[in-house]
Amino acid sequence: MEQQRLDAFQVIADPSRRQILYLLSKDSLTINALAENFDMSRPAVSKHIKVLQTSGFISIEDVGRERYCSLQQDGFKDLQKWLEYYDAFWANKLQKLGNLLNEKAKKE
Amino acid sequence: MAKIIQHQIFYPNPVTDVWEYLTVSELIAQWLMPTDFKPVVGHEFQFKPGCMDGCDFDGTFYCKVLEVTPYKTLSYSWNFKSLSGKLNTSVVNWTLTEKDNGTELLLVHRGFEGEQMLPIFNLMNPGWAHHMTKLSEALNPETSLTANA
Incomplete structure (x- = not known):
């Protein structure tokens, strides 16, 4: 099966995948338990789970005969990186703007 | 970590000066980046900071003016593409408030899918x-x- 590598934003742009992450934010769940929360077919749920796993948002561990899904931090790091980047970016740019405006104020 | 990107700064300048620096492309270039910005709703413009280490980014911010209320508010979309070509959206909002000795400038950058x-x-x-x-x-x-x- 072709598994396209999605970026973090694309991964969580899908409402079903967001729902899976919300469910897992409360507790680790088996794939079956997760699937019970959705109207879609079990393979469809599995596909979303696969996307989340591939992109590092969740990990899957075999415990006995069950497969448990848990949140994993790697996937969230891309999002965090962007937010941190923009935060620092704007702080820096606004400082520059302040310097320019200060010079302007002095001249007048 | 940042929960929302928001910066509020006071500048000891009249609101008209601050507005100019937000809306005149030659002035924007001095503190932000070179751009073909125009304060006209619907105008599409770009910033090109180039690629950044560690970020899945094609090097260009694709923007469109959404709202212009002279000396008060300005907002534009701020979209960026991953290297695979998929578009991510966000919105930059500027709010200017006239104060006794200057201008309070509020920047809110939000609307990321991830938010x-x-x-x-x-x-x-x-x-x-x-x-x-x-x-x-x-x-x-x-x-x-x-x-x-």
Whole structure:
């Protein structure tokens, strides 16, 4: 099966995948338990789970005969990186703007 | 980590000066980046900071003016593409407030797809270790130690 590598934003742009992450934010769940929360077919749920796993948002561990899904931090790091980047970016740019405006104020 | 990108700064300049620096492309270039911005709703413009280390980014911000209320508010979309060509959206809002001795400038950059997931990021800080520990209890002791570290 072709598994396209999605970026973090694309991964969580899908409402079903967001729902899976919300469910897992409360507790680790088996794939079956997760699937019970959705109207879609079990393979469809599995596909979303696969996307989340591939992109590092969740990990899957075999415990006995069950497969448990848990949140994993790697996937969230891309999002965090962007937010941190923009935060620092704007702080820096606004400082520059302040310097320019200060010079302007002095001249007048 | 940043929950929302928001900066509020006071400048000892009249609101007209601050507005000029936000809306005249030659002035924007002096503090932000070179751009073909025009303060006209619907106008499309770009910033090209180039590629950045560690970010999945094609080097260009694709923007469109959404709102212009002279000397008060300005907003534009701020979209960026990953190297695979998929578009991510966000919005930059500027609000100017006239004060006695200057201008208060508020910047809010939001509307990222990921933003809806922020409650989960927050849950994860304490929650993540807990979930991992719980799962690890069923696995071997080495994994439990790692998850607790």
